[in-house]
Amino acid sequence: MASIRTTDFANLLNDDIQKLFSEVAKTSVGQMVGKEIFDMGDTDFKIFNYISTHGMNNIKKTAEGADFESSTNVQGDTASWTQAKYGQLIPVSYEARRFQREQLPFVMDNVRSVSDAAFHMIDQSLADVLTNGFSTSNYTDVYGDSVAATPPDGLALFSAVHTSPVSSRTHRNLIRDLTTSTTNPILSREAIVSARSDAMNYIDPAGVNRPINLDTLIVSPAKEDEALRIINSDGISGSADRDTNPLRTKVKVLPWSKLTTRTGGTDTSAYWFMADSAKVKQSLMAKFADRPAIDPPEQTYKNLTWNWRLFFLYTIGRGWPVYIWGSNAALS
């Protein structure tokens, strides 16, 4: 019997595995919600260094003939985000190859399951950024690692008093209900209106109003129906009067199943978040050195098992946080 080399085998089976991975990726990426609010950019840096310069260099009047004033050299807050590698081997034993007709479906099921898991775990890691955003303590991520929860100013991601090195002015992205003076309110029309008002009135560290348009409401599936009724009703939800519902044209609802339970098991289904879709990717980042991909085996091992590798490298970062707002409302 002529021997089969790895390169031959890759040609025979790898096409099928790659095709299946592509199909799974297409579906799974379509289900990822995190990519709507995180900047899923590429990077060639193992350690991505971030400097927040927001509000530090505003415009100055320049007299005729005068030089333009140089930007302030105040050092902005910094953060460094280090890439980590995640992956899984998908073994195909000699027996699975020898008895392909019988065993190949199980191999392909494994490929499908591991590939699907990769994208959902990435999405969970992104959702956990939000659901752990009310504490400054490290938390355990979906891969079992302890990770930091704070943006560059050292406060919780969602805080009433974010700071900058430029001034003593503070900046809120913790949702409150102005009608009841409640911080971290349950999802309600009043709280949404309050958050939108607070965000529109945002003053940057230099004292300039830079309105933030919270046009995206992010909720767990348990709150989706309530959110849709609040946002999409013609009239004001739950009201007998004929007032129009201005939110209908201003806010869209983004349900995210990964918000239901954060890694670790805490029920976070009542938490809700709002984002400025045009700017939120300045607050939330996931930088990929390698996006999920599946590689064929490069050598034959003594046990005749050939391993495909599914792996990816990425890191998560938090920037100037005011374009994402949150409430860790208790379950009602």
Added chain:
Amino acid sequence: MRSEIDYHKLYNEGRCKEIGISWSEKEAVARSVGIPAEFVREGCLTMEAYEKRKAEVEGLVAKGKKPLLHMKKAELYAQAQEMGLQVTEEVPRATLISMISQQHNLSGSTLPASDEGSTES
């Protein structure tokens, strides 16, 4: 994946409790209303508590017993050198406070009242 922020910078700007320890939300709110960092680090979260503690500290300063927590880094550095501690100017302020406190404990000398049992040691 690691995410690190510059706690040394935040500490020097009074924007965190310790190196590696953020302000809690209540402490951050206290800072935002103008209570100095060293007083928030001592647990003063209201203006009333701050004013009371400030008067106490001023009394101690008048007696030449300025609490370590209220000394500037240069003062701490000078005191460390007087005590024979081998430190460089690179040492963080919080570490200086810790080292001076330890030295007081080892030598059996008494710290200014406010520094006994300090959470900064």
